[in-house]
Amino acid sequence: MSYREAAERFASFGIDTEKAISVLKNIPISVNCWQGDDVRGFENGGQDLSGGIQTTGNYPGRARNSDELMSDISFAFSLIGGTKRLNLHASYLITDRKCDRDSIDVCDFVAWADFAADLGIALDFNPTLFSHPMVKNNLTLSSPEKDVRDFWVEHCRRSRKIASYFSSRQGSPSAVNLWAPDGYKDYPADRLAPRLRLKESLDRIYSEKLDGIIDSVESKTFGIGLEAFTVGSNEFYSYYAATHEDVYQLLDSGHYHPTEVISEKLSALLAFKKYLPLHVSRPMRWDSDHVVILDDELIAIAKEIVRNDALERVKIGLDYFDASINRIAAWVVGVRNMQKALLLALLEPSSRFKPMQESYDFTSLFAESEAVKTLEWSSVWNEFLRREGMPDDFEVLGAIRRYEHEVLSGRNA
Ligand code: RNT
Ligand code: ZN
DSSP: OOHHHHHHHHHHTTOOHHHHHHHHHTOEEEEEGGGGTTTOOSGGGOOOOOSSOOOOOOOSOOOOSHHHHHHHHHHHHTTOOSEEEEEEEGGGOOOSSOOOGGGOOGGGGHHHHHHHHHHTOEEEEEOOOSSSTTSBTTBSTTOSOHHHHHHHHHHHHHHHHHHHHHHHHHSSOEEEEEOOOOEESSOOSOSHHHHHHHHHHHHHHHTSOOTTEEEEEEOOSOBTTBOSEESSOHHHHHHHHHTOTTEEEEEETTSSOTTOOSTTTHHHHHTTOSOEEEEEOEEESEEEEEOOOSOHHHHHHHHHHHHTTOTTTEEEEEOOOOSSSOHHHHHHHHHHHHHHHHHHHHTSOHHHHHHHHHTTOHHHHHHHHHHGGGSOHHHHHHHHHHHTTOOOTTTHHHHHHHHHHHTGGGOOO
């Protein structure tokens, strides 16, 4: 079906495909830099990942340094339409200085800000509270050791300043998300003391008001080796965000029980706070961080954002890392899937469906919701790609394979 024919079909349901395409083009997706090198970062040539998260697979060609990662990101971004942002971790500093996490500074991230300016994109940021010797017994901000807590508080305070610097250069706020792995492998004797320490550390981190940043905290149910208890649980951070106006709770789709979905939680948080940052991921039996596919939950997340008119308030970030497939393909296909889900949401006749619910016409809502699933949204998607000057979903793999052949295959991991 041609785009024109598809557009007419959608129009008969009151949906403007032109508007959907132009809205989609402007939805920022914050792309996780860490897919490119299996979350190793640049300290000491890259650290093995720890903190209860894991990359698995050894597909050849991972980026080994900043030049390679930047080259891979530029190439991946050249195959993704719409508005991209780049999400960095503090462990990706680019510097000649000898500096540990508690002494990182703006100067160590200028190269990234320059890179982003060249690409015409904005940056988001994350303190890195894992893969480091100062993570003692899997504890950072909630450690019983004051020097450990102080070290990580300082790291987080500096991370916020770096994000504030990014925002001053890019003309849009930089989201700074804090995730700490803190927890215990087996049942603790005291759950409250570590939580009170985490709370106190967060208060120290967020006591300084900085311009241009959106602070968030990310909860989790458990990590590998941290099965019994996570200090920063969902309730802990919900209440923290509820009681701190400028700190938001981030929802990671892999951080809940296997049948629990974040799509259902979006409206609950949007009822209370201005912003809602997301880590869109794909858990497979655990927080496995598979690359997102166009599945029911991804579409449900996108629909909740669009239906609630929350495109400005929900900060969409991706968080996955698969080392078993070509990493450029992981980026490109994952981001495109997020965009497809958003397009599907934008093509939903929501203004027709909402009154059905309000007038208790659940039969029409049920029948029409199913009927619109067969509308030719793929023609609209291909039109979006064509207007963005992008290869379609079949051609794009050819471009990725050429880069793999010419660039990635020369790297010995
Ligand atoms: C870990 C969290 C966290 C990390 C990234 C690298 O479970 O999801 O967000 O994945 O920051
Ligand atoms: Zn996450």
